[in-house]
Amino acid sequence: MSDLIEEIKKNLIAGRVDSEDEGFDEDMTGQPGVTELVKQALEEKIPASDILAQALTPGMEKVGRLFEDGEYLLPDMLASAECVAEATEIMEPHLAGVDIQSRGKFIVATVEGDLHDIGKNIVATILQGSGFEVQDIGTSVKASQIVQAVKESKPRFLGLSALLTSTMTHMGEVIDLLKNEGIRDQIIICIGGAPVSEEFAKKIGADIYGEDAFDAMNKLEKLA
């Protein structure tokens, strides 16, 4: 394995997207991060498939193990997942013809009237880092806009987030609208957010309640 690939893997495990990122053990600000290193590797004609197979995949597997052991916390996992997402985007044009297994398209939105995006962003980043094709359509998205996005992109999964008790009701509205459009059964709907619960998910007819990003990821991975 080339030193550069090893360096990409090391920085991925440290969760450093670019040179502006500090590490967590020491201040690494100024040193190249994953995006710079991936660009350099591509310039040096290292095949994108090698970067994927020898740096990103094993790097993320190690992060997963560290997280399971309790050595890594949520911010560490998120930082590494973001590295994978950014690196994949840079490598995309170079991966034509390489067989990459996507876990499925996932549209995610915070429902109408709710500007809170923490849960949505974490879920989006973590899922992207674990192989889902994520389309984040933003915050305070109207039910009709969400349904429109589903019709256009035909995702396998739809994630709805809400933090407010006053906005969580819009989740049910989205599901009702999907039913009216006759496309409810074509997608798996996952909901999350502080005020929602398993019971609420059942009540509005969602398929999955994600207690947190990892719970959502575990449940979605089983279906992917």
Added chain:
Amino acid sequence: MQNRKPKNSPFRGLDIQRHSFLSDKDCRLIHEGSCQLLEEVGIGVTHAGAVKLFEKEGATKQNGRMFIPRMIVERSIQQTEKNIVLKALDSTNNLGIEGKNSRVHYGTGGQALYVLDYKDGAFEKKAAVTQDLIDIVRICENLENVDFITRPVEPNVQDEDMDLTKTRIFLENTSKHINLANLIQIEKLPEIISMVQNKELISFIACVLVSPLSMAESTTEKFIRFIQEDIPVAISSCPQAGTTAPLSEVGELMQVNAEVLSALTLANLVRPGAKILYRGIPITSNLHTNVSPRWCQPDSIRRIAIISDMTHFYGIPCCGTAGVSDEKEPNPQAIAEKTLSWIFETASGAQFINSALGMLEQVLTVCPEQYIIDDMVIGRIKQLFLKSPDYNLRDIARTGVEEALSMFGVQMDSAMKEEVSSRINFIFSGQEEYSADHVQAQADLIKKAIISGKSSNVFLKTSRSGLRRGWLYSGKRFEGRLELEDLHLLKTEILDSYGN
């Protein structure tokens, strides 16, 4: 039973000598950082009326963000009403809230979704309904240490009827100051004023700010209407360090301060001399697990108490926060963490301590028995402060937790005592340097987070070094079994006295 009023005062409240965590120099640094944020990073504003008011005074808007010159902010701080009287139907329950004094009052908080019912020695969680609002207001009317009542749960009626129903329930069931918190439909305000007849009897809380540094449009409209009516409003901002603010105490404080000051500025543009309570709630996120808010852990207790240093620095009345347990049910852990939070918030001199009673599971759940527990412990804490005017805060904190647990049948062993000391030490010990360089670094981080469009990811990622330096407290739990049967009987007795 304690006297309701301090000697020589027409008002309720506990007069104490306040404890400061920050020096005036530290407060000045935070203020400077906040002004810099408002001038250089700006605040997201979409409400057309607010935009017009800001621009008229020389603020400029670009890419949806309003850049507010320091001069307007500092003028607004000067203009803000420094002393507010919050009246009650029974005038002996009037509250004198003075920005430079440290006369402390305690009240409820809310918009909880759930209520715990105590049945056969266990708690059952259910969705809150109208009768719960009636019961809780009645219980609090009878509790000596509840100085004001903030709407704890909403009635389960149609949106159209919610605001008038809750106002009627308050008027029929309490003689204490009424804090209606929020209105579902602002159009109902004239009817509410007409119902209460004297608008000095009510106040509100406006969650105008969405962290980081943004104003929510619909709440801005409500906020402006309250100010136009000259009704006191608490400006609420509740960032969570590590997700909607930097994990750093310094960074979070300057951000929450900038957020509250932006709304305070708007208030004084609407009506110079606005009656504002400063309600900054700089809590932390649980970065160890699922980023849920940590309301009652030592890091949050310290940061919330420091807010009072800022309000005293400005001389603006403080709407404090204490006693919001992270526990799901009444238990020794809830009592211990609530007690520490009441003690430090009381010592900080926050004049109007909201959410102080009944609250569990962050702010999602309330419990009738918990109101009674909390009232009893707050009463005991008041006695500890009154016993010695030149108190030792560490001693009060240690004794307070021990006595609070003992009141409900839990005796502390040496491990529990050690844990109390560890929590107290954390609250006292500042982990960061208050310096111009650190303030600048945090301002740069907040700016970067906002520009990125995914601020929570930036705050989460940059929290890793702080996490490893121990900026989030991690300790042991307080276990044991509470004796609650008498409290249940007391609750039943209070509610039965109303005859239904």
